[in-house]
Amino acid sequence: MMRHFLRDDDLTAAEQAEVLALAATLKAKPFEHQPFAGPQTVAMIFDKPTLRTQASFAAGIAELGGHPLLVEGKLAGIGHRESVADVARVLGRQASAIVWRTFEQSRIDEMAAYAGVPVINALTDDFHPCQLLADLLTVQEHKGTLAGLKVAFVGDAACNMGNSWALAGGLAGMEVVFGCPEGYAPAYGDAAVTTDPVAAVTGADVVVTDTWISMGKEEEAEARRAVFAPYAVTSELMAHAQPDAIVLHCLPAYRGSEISAEVLDGPQSVVWDEAENRRHAQKAILVWLEARRHE
Secondary structure: OOOOEOOHHHOOHHHHHHHHHHHHHHHHOOOOOOOOOOOOEEEEEEOOOOOHHHHHHHHHHHHOOOEEEEEEHHHHOEOOOEOHHHHHHHHOOOOOEEEEEOOOHHHHHHHHHHHOOOEEEOOOOOOOHHHHHHHHHHHHHHHOOOOOOEEEEEOOOOOHHHHHHHHHHHHOOOEEEEEOOOOOOOOOOOOEEEOOHHHHHOOOOEEEEOOOOOOOOHHHHHHHHHHHHHHOEOHHHHOOOOOOOEEEEOOOOOEOOOEOHHHHOOOOEOHHHHHHHHHHHHHHHHHHHHHHHOO
């Protein structure tokens, strides 16, 4: 059966650990695996703004011996000019895998149903599973383990990052607590939720935040800033976490909003390791999916 990576729980707990171990190997030995030597093509489609996702996938595909083929989402007009199913049938005959950053989860589900090659979610409105692999790899590097750690996700948890942390953190055996206003909890998973940011962060080994104004929410910016202001990750809030707690942010970050400059640029921040680890984690899921094709 063709395997895809469309949401975090497409992997079992054991498979997630396997992919993370492979990511660590690939970080240490970037050219250890060359599944796309030839080079074979991996299609990358971006319907939403991107920096880290495009750069890390393009670099990673090249390191795996492949050719990153950029398909400009707006020019392709996927779902308008041509149906998702027809685009999937076309790209599946040109590429060994398809990476897509898009809107509704139903779009990438349909792509996977018709492509005939592995499809990877590079971000949808519901999930950001590649980012979570990078986050978990970063935590593992700095803490040595994942199981049993307390993670506090503070701010807007009703977003793709909140959903993915609820699923992926649970698979990794972590205690994930969301500190968010009422009505802004994740829609997936069964993680604990509190409206008290101090309670969420108290004793945390890892503190995570994300922008309060996700793509598509720009018209709500002023109202959102008022709602989320008490949930800003500041030095005062971090004082309630473990002394050696680390801070994650998937970026782009807005200093002075969801996180202070003092924290983002301070010694507890591991955001630049996290951004780099997108490449290693994504290489690992590409290698892992390609191997499943040939089993």
